[in-house]
Amino acid sequence: xxxxxxxxxxFATEARIALDDSGEIADEKVKRVVNPYDEFAVEEAxxxxxxxxxxxxxxxxxxxESAADACRHCLAMGVDDAILIDESEIxxxxxxxxxxxxxxxxxxxxxxxxxxxxxxxxxxxSQVAVRVAEILDLPQINVVSRIEVGDGEVTAWREADGxxxxxxxxLPALVTTDKGINKPRYPxxxxxxxxxxxxxxxxxLRDLGMAAPAPKVKVIKHSLPAAKQRAKLFEGTPAEAAxxxxxxxxxxxxxx
Amino acid sequence: xxxxxxxxxxxxxxxxxETDAQSVFTPEDFTDEHRQFAESADxxxxxxxxxxxxxxxxxxxxxxxxxxxxxxxxxxxxxxxPEAYGGLGLDLISQLVVxxxxxxxxxxxxxxxxxxxxGSEPILFFGTPEQKEKYLPRLATGELIGAYGxxxxxxxxxxxxxxxxxxxxxxxxxxxxNGSKCFISNGGIADLYTIFAKVDGDKFTxxxxxxxxxxxxxGAEEQKMGIKSSSTTTLTLENVNVPVDNIxxxxxxxxxxxxxxxxxxxxxxxIGAIGAMKDALQEALAFGAQxxxxxxxxxxxxxxxxxxxxxxxxxYASESMSYRTAGSINEGIKEAAADASTMFAKHLAALExxxxxxxxxxxxxxxxxxRVVDEALQMHGGYGFIEEYSVARGYRDARISRIYEGTNEIxxxxxxxNLLKRAMSGRLPLVRDxxxxxxxxxxxxxxxxxxxxxxxxxxxAVANTKKLFLFLCGAVAEKLMPDSESxxxxxxxxxxxxxxxxxxxxLESSFLRAVKRIHAGDDTASLHEDxxxxxxxxxxxxxxxxxxxxIDGYFADDSxxxxxxxxRRLTDWPHVNKVEIGRRLARAAVAAEKYPFExxx
Numbered sequence: 001x002x003x004x005x006x007x008x009x010x011f012a013t014e015a016r017i018a019l020d021d022s023g024e025i026a027d028e029k030v031k032r033v034v035n036p037y038d039e040f041a042v043e044e045a046x047x048x049x050x051x052x053x054x055x056x057x058x059x060x061x062x063x064x065e066s067a068a069d070a071c072r073h074c075l076a077m078g079v080d081d082a083i084l085i086d087e088s089e090i091x092x093x094x095x096x097x098x099x100x101x102x103x104x105x106x107x108x109x110x111x112x113x114x115x116x117x118x119x120x121x122x123x124x125x126s127q128v129a130v131r132v133a134e135i136l137d138l139p140q141i142n143v144v145s146r147i148e149v150g151d152g153e154v155t156a157w158r159e160a161d162g163x164x165x166x167x168x169x170x171l172p173a174l175v176t177t178d179k180g181i182n183k184p185r186y187p188x189x190x191x192x193x194x195x196x197x198x199x200x201x202x203x204x205l206r207d208l209g210m211a212a213p214a215p216k217v218k219v220i221k222h223s224l225p226a227a228k229q230r231a232k233l234f235e236g237t238p239a240e241a242a243x244x245x246x247x248x249x250x251x252x253x254x255x256x
Numbered sequence: 257x258x259x260x261x262x263x264x265x266x267x268x269x270x271x272x273x274e275t276d277a278q279s280v281f282t283p284e285d286f287t288d289e290h291r292q293f294a295e296s297a298d299x300x301x302x303x304x305x306x307x308x309x310x311x312x313x314x315x316x317x318x319x320x321x322x323x324x325x326x327x328x329x330x331x332x333x334x335x336x337x338p339e340a341y342g343g344l345g346l347d348l349i350s351q352l353v354v355x356x357x358x359x360x361x362x363x364x365x366x367x368x369x370x371x372x373x374x375g376s377e378p379i380l381f382f383g384t385p386e387q388k389e390k391y392l393p394r395l396a397t398g399e400l401i402g403a404y405g406x407x408x409x410x411x412x413x414x415x416x417x418x419x420x421x422x423x424x425x426x427x428x429x430x431x432x433x434n435g436s437k438c439f440i441s442n443g444g445i446a447d448l449y450t451i452f453a454k455v456d457g458d459k460f461t462x463x464x465x466x467x468x469x470x471x472x473x474x475g476a477e478e479q480k481m482g483i484k485s486s487s488t489t490t491l492t493l494e495n496v497n498v499p500v501d502n503i504x505x506x507x508x509x510x511x512x513x514x515x516x517x518x519x520x521x522x523x524x525x526x527i528g529a530i531g532a533m534k535d536a537l538q539e540a541l542a543f544g545a546q547x548x549x550x551x552x553x554x555x556x557x558x559x560x561x562x563x564x565x566x567x568x569x570x571x572y573a574s575e576s577m578s579y580r581t582a583g584s585i586n587e588g589i590k591e592a593a594a595d596a597s598t599m600f601a602k603h604l605a606a607l608e609x610x611x612x613x614x615x616x617x618x619x620x621x622x623x624x625x626x627r628v629v630d631e632a633l634q635m636h637g638g639y640g641f642i643e644e645y646s647v648a649r650g651y652r653d654a655r656i657s658r659i660y661e662g663t664n665e666i667x668x669x670x671x672x673x674n675l676l677k678r679a680m681s682g683r684l685p686l687v688r689d690x691x692x693x694x695x696x697x698x699x700x701x702x703x704x705x706x707x708x709x710x711x712x713x714x715x716x717a718v719a720n721t722k723k724l725f726l727f728l729c730g731a732v733a734e735k736l737m738p739d740s741e742s743x744x745x746x747x748x749x750x751x752x753x754x755x756x757x758x759x760x761x762x763l764e765s766s767f768l769r770a771v772k773r774i775h776a777g778d779d780t781a782s783l784h785e786d787x788x789x790x791x792x793x794x795x796x797x798x799x800x801x802x803x804x805x806x807i808d809g810y811f812a813d814d815s816x817x818x819x820x821x822x823x824r825r826l827t828d829w830p831h832v833n834k835v836e837i838g839r840r841l842a843r844a845a846v847a848a849e850k851y852p853f854e855x856x857x
Contacts, residue, residue: 012857016847028779031857069288076292186299189331189354192292193344 001149001171003045003054004109005079006102006116006129007038007061009070013121019222034070036184037117039077040177043184044147045115046078053149054113056080060105062087062098068200075195076187082200089205094217095127102128103135104208111172113154118143118176129176139169142176265584267609268675270764271722271757272689277771281349281583283575283855284773290353293335294856297357300330305361312364312485313649315477320487321401321445324367328398332358333371337380342393348586352527352579353856359531362653363485370442371395373524375402377517378450378462381600382505387464391448403446405437405491406514412439413666416460416511420453420493430497431455433463433471436490439660443474443489451493452510459508463498471496482652518662519607522614523585525661526578526621529654533571533625534851536632536650540567541849543636543645554635561842562834563631568841569766569790570624571851577765578621581613612674615667616758622657622664629654669747671754676733676743690730693723710774711785713830714767717792721760721799724826728803729753731819732810748809755802763795783844783852786837793832800827 011017012031020026034042048054059074061067062085071082085101087093106114114136116129126142133140146157155168156175169175187195205212232248234241249256265275286294304326305312311319327333335351337343344350351372358365376395379387394400411417420435433453440449449465449472465472475490505513541564544554554560588606592599607614629651633640640647658664679686709715732753736743743749770788774781807819844852 016849072288072292186296186303186330187292188329189293189296189334190344191331192289192296193346196289 001048001054001112002110003048003057003113003115004106004111005038005041005045005057005059005074006114006132007042007059007070007074008035008117008120008122008128009033009061009063009067010035010120010122017224019224023221023223025222032066032069034073035117035120035122037119037121037177037179039117039184040179040181041115041117042074042077042079043182044177045113046185047182048113048149049078049080058083058109058111060102060109061085062093062101064088068202071200072195073187075198075200076192077185078191079198081198084200084202085208086202086204089212090215091212092215092217092219094215095123095125095131096216097213099128099131099135100213101205101208101210102132104210105203106132106136113149113171114138114174116174116176118178129174133174136172138172138174140174140176141167141169143178144175145178145181147175147177147181265587266684267612268678268684268686268757270761271675271725272684272686275764275768277768277775280580280765280768280772281586282769282772283579283853284769284776284778285583286349286353286855290350291856293350294353294357296330297332297354298857300327300332301358301361301364305364309362309485309646309649313362315363315484315487317444317477317487320364320367320485323364324371324401324445325398327368327371328396332368333376333398334396336372337376337392337396341388342396348582348589349579352524352582355524356527356531357856359528360535360650361485362532362649363483365528365531366441366483366486367401367445369521369524369528370404371398371402373521374404374450374517375442375446375448377520378404378504378513379464381516381604382462382513384501386501387504391464395448400447401442401445403440403442403449405440405443405449405451407437407439409436409438413663415452415514418452418454418460420451421457422453422455422461422463422498424455424500425497428500430499431463431503433465433493433496433498435493437493438490439478440489440491442487443491444477444487449491450504450513451491452514453493455507460510460514461507462504462510462513464502464504465493465496465498469496469498480656482649482655484652516604516607519611519614521661522618522667523578523581525657526574526614526617527582529621529625529657530571530574530578532650532654533567533574533628534854536625536629536647536654537564537567537571537845538850539645539647539650540564540632540635541845543639543647545846545849547637547639555842555846558835558839560635562838563635564842564845565790565834565838566794567628567631568845568851568853569787569794570628572769572787572853573762573766573791573795574617574621574624575853576769577613577762578617580765580768581610581617584613585610612671612757613761615662615671615674616754616761618661619664619667619671619754620758620762622654625654625657665751668751668754671757672750673744675753675757686726686729687733690726690733693726694730710771711767711788714763714770714788714792717796717829718760718764718767720826720829721756721763721796724799724803724823725753725756725760727822727826728756728806728819732806735810746810749806752802752806752809756799756806759795759799759802763791766791780853783841786840787853789832790834790837790841792830793834796827796829803827 009032012033015030018026045057049057057079059079059082061071067084071084075082085105090097119126141156144156144158148155153168153170154173154175158165234244332354334343335346339345358368379391395402406415408418422431422433424431435453447467451463451465455461471494473492478488480488547554585606589603592602633647633651636645636647639645678684732749736746766788770784773784811819
């Protein structure tokens, strides 16, 4: 079985984001990582390969030049090869455009199972992977906490309202991973060295035989969330506190 | 004074020549690979060590052994071991970034340091091909844990005075070892020990002893003040039969092993201390950002901001000088790697060349760590005194750094002693420069202003610190040198001079790193300028104190008056406003929530 994992490079969750003078995200120094949810998918794929269920694992990423680091991280985790598609020609790499590009790239690839994180921690959109499945007309099972591959099919477990829903789909299919499915490994030093010898191919849109898709999203401006205000504690008897609260909601916050 | 820029750096040459900032290795020069190694080392510490740190601190040998094995599985011991012996055969910098990241793991970092240092280096550098074949692959994976037995109850700093003996058996197949060792790190968990003993009572020699060898026994664990997670024991040798094939290096040449490995050990200790400094700083910043007094966060009080600035500056200087030294040694090692037959000899030669700098790093970094953990604890107020916060452990763990790998006192004597030895033998043209400088300072009104440096004030201070040192060195030498034995008895002079040399190296290394960032057009360049200036303020005042003590201790009356006149001229340092700069540095650290010059993520 061949597995392809879609990965996105994101800012590290603990990274502090700042805007520069022109209102753009000052991203030069921000630490970047493989989107943690995608990392679950990579770990799952590598485990399948180690167990002999999968014979080959490829990661595919659409991103800037720096996303090569994310690819290398996946290679050091044990992935066999990586394809990085340069996003620089896309005006705004929105979910639609990225999905179009991935769709074009995957159309010519052989695979049985497509894995991805169910969400990226930067935009929280949960869009790209499901769009890719639609473009490729693949069945999809999303937000799963366990995956088992059988003969020509994949079964996945998803948490739903305190119950577990077990779904089976015919391969090829897309499965997106939730947290808790596994604990991603960190690369061993010898694997970091071995990863340097594994293929990491960079492709342009032209290599995929496509023009840059016209994005559906236009970025007008970035802004940081307003600084959190201190919580206010109202004291006194419940009746007094409630009265003060109503007063504050009416006159300070002006919401009622 | 020689002002030519040297292309091939020599030990101590920074004292007599200018260094091109571009030629200096700095943390900003780490490769992607270095960063990936650091990341894996960080993950290892976060996932395997920190969750169990309480249990490790109670010293559970079994747990510690398991953690060492886990580090082996991650490949953390493979870095310096050649590929032919199951390692990765990588550069020194790769080893050091991992050593740095392990630095915050306290006692575990000692187990790690022993395994990758004194536990395997005797074989790596001095072992026979058979010994390498037999042991290195298993040390690389952690299958074997290594230890090193040099110190004895009666011989610490005076290590070569060891009393353990080795006598050849009648059949000539074995040496019979007797004696005892103490303060042996990894003593209670190791499988393979490099033990030093004297053959025929006088030939200091290294031997490899496997743990189950009859007559060899491990004593109880020492109850230590810090690094409690690490195993430290005595070793007893009672008629231990060691096969002649287990001699490391040559009979009577054990001191070569001990001294050469010590050079690398001192550099690694300094680098590990940097990791611990960054951790203590981060703890202090986290606490100070959350704790409020008088409705103000601690990190917003100017007095505490100056503490933060001091910690940042000390860490920066330690980092700058230690990685600079590492870069110099690494160049030598890279050259050596081209020819396998002479590789280890050249490797050792590169270490020997910079043995003075290794000692400087050991002293400076360990003392910076001492101050950093002290201030980090102070910033915690009463909470710093309570074990619930990790800063208390960091404080206790730091103390040993000034003691082992050669006490800082021994290292100070070495720094100056070795410098004078090289000067006397003509290996370093120091005497010539000291004489020249004496002429210059007597005649000239003051140092010429230097143009063209992006940090002209710091550049001038750096130049003046060197003039000051050479001037005082010349004066002291003139007075004490005729009898070269007598200067060795003036340990106060040697120590004050060592302090000056080390401070100059620290200041210049910070300066060169900042200049390199400015040239690179880095957007953090102005912060690098700030830290270089803050360092200038600290270094020059330290230098001035050491210089003054030297003058007052060795000169009186007219000669003292004359020397002080020049001294005052040379200590007219550029103005630094520590209030402004310190607050800026602190704000950068508070915003970053960690050491603001961190490049390893």
